[in-house]
Amino acid sequence: MTSRAREAAAAPIEPATVRRLLAALRLAGPAPDLPAARRELVTLLGPAPPVDPRVQYVLEALPRTARIADLGAEVGLSLPRLRALVDRDVGISLVRLRQWHRVGHAIAELPRVPVSQAALLAGFADQAHLTRTSRRLVGRTPAAIAGTPS
Numbered sequence: 001m002t003s004r005a006r007e008a009a010a011a012p013i014e015p016a017t018v019r020r021l022l023a024a025l026r027l028a029g030p031a032p033d034l035p036a037a038r039r040e041l042v043t044l045l046g047p048a049p050p051v052d053p054r055v056q057y058v059l060e061a062l063p064r065t066a067r068i069a070d071l072g073a074e075v076g077l078s079l080p081r082l083r084a085l086v087d088r089d090v091g092i093s094l095v096r097l098r099q100w101h102r103v104g105h106a107i108a109e110l111p112r113v114p115v116s117q118a119a120l121l122a123g124f125a126d127q128a129h130l131t132r133t134s135r136r137l138v139g140r141t142p143a144a145i146a147g148t149p150s
Contacts, residue, residue: 110146
C-alpha cells in the first residue's frame, strides 16, 4: 500500500460523503457519473499531486512498448528509479499497470478473435499466461468474460 493510500485509509469518511460517492459511481445501476465521482474524491482527498512528466510519458508509451526496461532508457532513468516514481505517482507498480493494460487489450479483442489469438495480440506468451493473469486481476477467465466455452 502506498503512503498516499495509507493516509487516505486512516481518515474516517462521513456517511453522507459515502452516499454521494456511491451514487456517483452507480455500482448497481447505469453507467457511473465519473465527473461527479471525481468531484467527491477531490473533496475527500484533495487534488491529486502532479505526475512527473517522465511518468506521464511512460504511462502513454506503455501500451506500445515490449520491455519495461526500454522505457527507463527512453526517459533517462534506471529501472528501479522508474519503478519507484511510477509507484509514487500512480500508486500501482509498473509491472501491474502493464498487466492491466494487456488484459484489457486481450478482453477488447475477444469479440473478434479466439482467446489464444487475443492473448498473443495483447503480448502474452500464450493463452495460459493470459488466463492466469486474468484470473488473478479480474477474478474470471477470458473465456468467462467473453461468454464462450473454455
